[in-house]
Amino acid sequence: MVDQLLSYVPLSLHVFMALATLTIAGACGVAFSSNIVYSAFSLLASFVGVVGLFGFLSHDFLAVVQLMVYVGGILVLILFAVMLTNKIQDVGTSNPSSNLPMGLGVLGAILSILLAAVFQHDWAVKAEPGPYEPTAQMVGAAFLGEYLLAFEIAGLMLLAALIAAVVVARKEVKKEGDAQ
Amino acid sequence: MSVGLTHFLVLSSILFSLGFYTVVTRKNAVGILMGVELILNAANVNFVAFARYGELPNPLAGHVFPIFGIMIAAAEAAVGLAIVLAIFQTWGTIDTEKTTSLQQ
Numbered sequence: 001m002v003d004q005l006l007s008y009v010p011l012s013l014h015v016f017m018a019l020a021t022l023t024i025a026g027a028c029g030v031a032f033s034s035n036i037v038y039s040a041f042s043l044l045a046s047f048v049g050v051v052g053l054f055g056f057l058s059h060d061f062l063a064v065v066q067l068m069v070y071v072g073g074i075l076v077l078i079l080f081a082v083m084l085t086n087k088i089q090d091v092g093t094s095n096p097s098s099n100l101p102m103g104l105g106v107l108g109a110i111l112s113i114l115l116a117a118v119f120q121h122d123w124a125v126k127a128e129p130g131p132y133e134p135t136a137q138m139v140g141a142a143f144l145g146e147y148l149l150a151f152e153i154a155g156l157m158l159l160a161a162l163i164a165a166v167v168v169a170r171k172e173v174k175k176e177g178d179a180q
Numbered sequence: 181m182s183v184g185l186t187h188f189l190v191l192s193s194i195l196f197s198l199g200f201y202t203v204v205t206r207k208n209a210v211g212i213l214m215g216v217e218l219i220l221n222a223a224n225v226n227f228v229a230f231a232r233y234g235e236l237p238n239p240l241a242g243h244v245f246p247i248f249g250i251m252i253a254a255a256e257a258a259v260g261l262a263i264v265l266a267i268f269q270t271w272g273t274i275d276t277e278k279t280t281s282l283q284q
Contacts, residue, residue: 030218050225057228
């Protein structure tokens with residue numbers, strides 16, 4: 001039975017379904033878990049699923065960037081924030097939700113609007129998606145050619161964000177003799 | 181039936197909706213930031229899916245835009261979490277229903 005099913009459906013669909021399940025299950029964990037630490041680790045599953053999807057779509061450089069920045073950077077930052085802002089005794093209710101019926105209504109409404117848009121519009125699709133090929137060289141040439149100005153501005157923005165994060169998050173140290 | 185553009189659009193729609201749900205319902209400020217990350221990921225999945233399957237005048241854009249998206253997400257996460265930590269130092273909580281004023 002299972003073998004028959006496997007022979008009908010192409011392998012790419014199985015791979016896609018596995019990655020999509022990982023991504024959406026992770027997103028569900030983020031949305032519905034009542035413990036913020038579980039939410040953070042579900043976010044890890046979701047990010048890893050998206051890395052796989054980027055690889056599936058032959059964006060290999062982007063997949064590595066996603067893995068390094070999201071999983072290696074943003075997720076660790078989020079985990080630090082979770083550990084620094086929650087007390088150990090409120091593990092069970094560290095991630096409370098409000099207005100569940102309204103939230104589910106909004107979820108259903110947005111999802112139905114988006115799916116209606118996806119299925120009603122006639123998207124211009126390529127006949128053949130093209131072969132899998134490495135993209136790093138192409139992306140590098142684009143960043144130092146056509147998109148150079150945007151690249152420089154993005155670097156400046158990251159520097160500004162870095163300084164802003166340090167300034168906002170540091171503890172103010174008051175000297176002994178300071179006027180109140 | 182092989183995997184096409186519609187599969188990815190449906191996936192990113194679900195991802196976006198779950199992210200939006202998280203942003204709307206969470207009381208924990210870090211939880212809200214996680215929802216924002218999900219939304220940004222959904223947008224990136226859409227960019228990449230259109231770059232691979234769609235007819236685009238400039239296919240390079242589909243490779244470059246998601247990287248800018250990831251840069252924005254990194255900056256947003258750093259500053260957002262710094263603000264959350266500052267709120268926690270001031271208020272002792274990051275419950276968004278209790279921190280309703282900009283001053284102490």
